[in-house]
Amino acid sequence: MATVTKIVDGDTIDVRYGGEEHRVRLLNIDTPESVDPSSPVECLGPEASAWLEERLPLGTEVRLERDQETRDQYDRELAAVFVGDEFLSAEIARAGLGIAVSFGANVRYLPPVQAAQSEAEDAGRGLYATSVECTLPAQVEELTTDAMVQDPAATADLAAFDTHAAELAAVLATGTALLALLDGDAQGLPLSAYADQVADLRHRVSTVQERLRSAAARNTTARAVRQEQLAEQARRAAEEAARLAAEEAAQRAAAEAARQAAVEAARQAEAERAAAAARAAQRAASTYRPPAPSTPSRTQAPPPPSSGGGGSSSYTGCRSYAPGGKTWTPIPC
Numbered sequence: 001m002a003t004v005t006k007i008v009d010g011d012t013i014d015v016r017y018g019g020e021e022h023r024v025r026l027l028n029i030d031t032p033e034s035v036d037p038s039s040p041v042e043c044l045g046p047e048a049s050a051w052l053e054e055r056l057p058l059g060t061e062v063r064l065e066r067d068q069e070t071r072d073q074y075d076r077e078l079a080a081v082f083v084g085d086e087f088l089s090a091e092i093a094r095a096g097l098g099i100a101v102s103f104g105a106n107v108r109y110l111p112p113v114q115a116a117q118s119e120a121e122d123a124g125r126g127l128y129a130t131s132v133e134c135t136l137p138a139q140v141e142e143l144t145t146d147a148m149v150q151d152p153a154a155t156a157d158l159a160a161f162d163t164h165a166a167e168l169a170a171v172l173a174t175g176t177a178l179l180a181l182l183d184g185d186a187q188g189l190p191l192s193a194y195a196d197q198v199a200d201l202r203h204r205v206s207t208v209q210e211r212l213r214s215a216a217a218r219n220t221t222a223r224a225v226r227q228e229q230l231a232e233q234a235r236r237a238a239e240e241a242a243r244l245a246a247e248e249a250a251q252r253a254a255a256e257a258a259r260q261a262a263v264e265a266a267r268q269a270e271a272e273r274a275a276a277a278a279r280a281a282q283r284a285a286s287t288y289r290p291p292a293p294s295t296p297s298r299t300q301a302p303p304p305p306s307s308g309g310g311g312s313s314s315y316t317g318c319r320s321y322a323p324g325g326k327t328w329t330p331i332p333c
Helices: 045-055 088-094 110-123 136-146 158-182 198-286
Strands: 002-009 012-017 020-026 061-065 077-083 319-321 328-330
Touching: 002 020, 002 045, 012 061, 020 088, 045 088, 077 088, 088 110, 136 158, 136 198, 158 198
Parallel strands: 020 077
Antiparallel strands: 002 012, 002 061, 012 020, 061 077, 319 328
């Protein structure tokens, strides 16, 4: 028996037995990379490590069983690791977190791992899940979904066609990267996990790519047609604007001419009124005769002045009274 002292990654542990530390590589299972500084973290690598950490808390007692080859190229011990009767390599494969592999002649424990991997594949678990974003099936599923985009309406603006072109180009680039991955090393992860699916996955991606290229060609043609339509609309709008501007200018010119005519008519009317008034005044001046000067009427000479105030005189003409008003003298009226 050995005691777990460290979980290195999803398929490697450190144990202690015989008073010494030993690094053990689990037989017949390969999990995605998660700790190799020279390799990127692979899909579900951290999840595989986390699964093993949960299943093998530090201090767990494990049983190590050997096959024909006991060490790998990195001088790690090769062993089938059991917790009780549970074969960890098969359980990792059943969770979809690793694939069955053989190291040289070590095939004694391979069949149960292969059977567990087939079970995971059939159930769509782990590396075979379309709901796990990083898996190849999920990436192909997402590509298929992203490719199902609607063409812009024929009456859309040019920006809509440009946006659609960018979207198609992005999906095409994703498809190209997936095809390169599917054409890669079939012996290593992640491709080795999908040996039975690679041909189908590649066919699906190729079909999507062809559909995307057709959509891109349609979009280019539709954009050119729409651009011509918009140019024609702009030309007609410019012509209509010019026509309306010309009409408005003509209306303004006509209104100004009418105003000027009204001003001129008023000026002429005023001049005619002034001329008529002048003519009337001239006619009046040419026919005027001043009245003859009046001659004073001759009156009878007043009678001689009354000597005694003339109280009994019958004179009724004009008089000049002396101070006191008691005497008067006749005067001409």
